[in-house]
Amino acid sequence: MEENNQLFIPVEEQFFQQPTLELATTLLGCQLVKETKEGIAAGLIVETEAYIGPMDQAAHSYNNRRTKRTEIMFHESGLAYTYVMHTHCLFNIVSGGSGNPEAVLIRAVEPMAGIDLMINRRGMPDSVNLTNGPGKLTKALGINMSDYGHPLTKTPLFIAKGHLPASISSGKRIGIDNSGEARDFPWRFWITDNRYVSRHQKAESVRKL
Template identity: 65%
Template sequence: MSFQPVTASFFQQPTLELARSLLGMLLVKETEAGTASGWIVETEAYIGPGDRAAHSFGNRRTARTEVMFGPPGHAYTYVMHTHCLLNVVSGPVDHPEVVLIRAVEPYTGTDLMYERRGRDRKERDLTSGPGKLTKALGITMGDYGRPLFESPLCIAEGKAFGPVETGTRIGIENSGEAREYPWRFWIGGNRFVSK
């Protein structure tokens, strides 16, 4: 199966546009065990210093957030409640913005996904959440900072899906007015969308 990764320039668009543009693209992870991939069906945008829900709120710069201050198109991975989550760094250098990949629809390597997530899972449950999809695809903290326009972790050319819907982000109850921003995007009617 050959994939055509996007070029670095794909990531040089405003964060909210990138969050939409990522829908329908293919997220691919190659590991020694094999390659697994899925169509991106849900994303969330986090717009840096002014966004109370963002790790870089107030320009907070730490070892963890450092990659967010670099060029767009790299992986920002972090652990939350034992789950590794994958974000795409967006925004120009020194504008720490990201897009969280919230859900994918399995495409290749489904056997590997079942191996990693448990054979007894329903297919919908393999990748219908940000922690589920990283486990299914084999994305780990070792992927922190990787460029997403080349192997082994990349975003590849995708396909057109149905209508894009928008709504508020999930799991950010303590972030003041940022709770209300309509910065979650998903493919309407797709059964792998997280909520």
């Protein structure tokens, strides 16, 4: 069977109504799918990070900071929050419900469909480095700033149903050293031993499912 013939079934709106920390774990094993005129590209979500503003100093919405960039975080759950950092577009899922500016960052995916398309977009051979980072995966899948605010239950960008992994690990988030006590929150989650995880570190906890 051709890889792009895989059937991707979008999750329903209520999937995103979970508390942010729960959503960050239940997203693991789901598929992130982007359809473009070039074709479909999809990856298994293997790593996430939760950001819970306004008490989370690492969150863009800390202290209820409401700007042109963060505006979408104050809307209903299940919308795409994209932003540019160091020339890379990063992809987040709005959570927490209207008025509660929270989000889940997708840090890494394992390529599942449209791999040749991903290779062309990244300009590199198929390897673990294709999608093992938040900026890498958006380029590979074709996610960009035009996806800002898109509801993630329908094309062209959506979360598709998947299967819970056998084991989930958690630990500190990455790249937030200047965020006070928030830098120690164990709000990074990943599929245990998956090789596409962006950075391997000793887990603070491991949950068998």
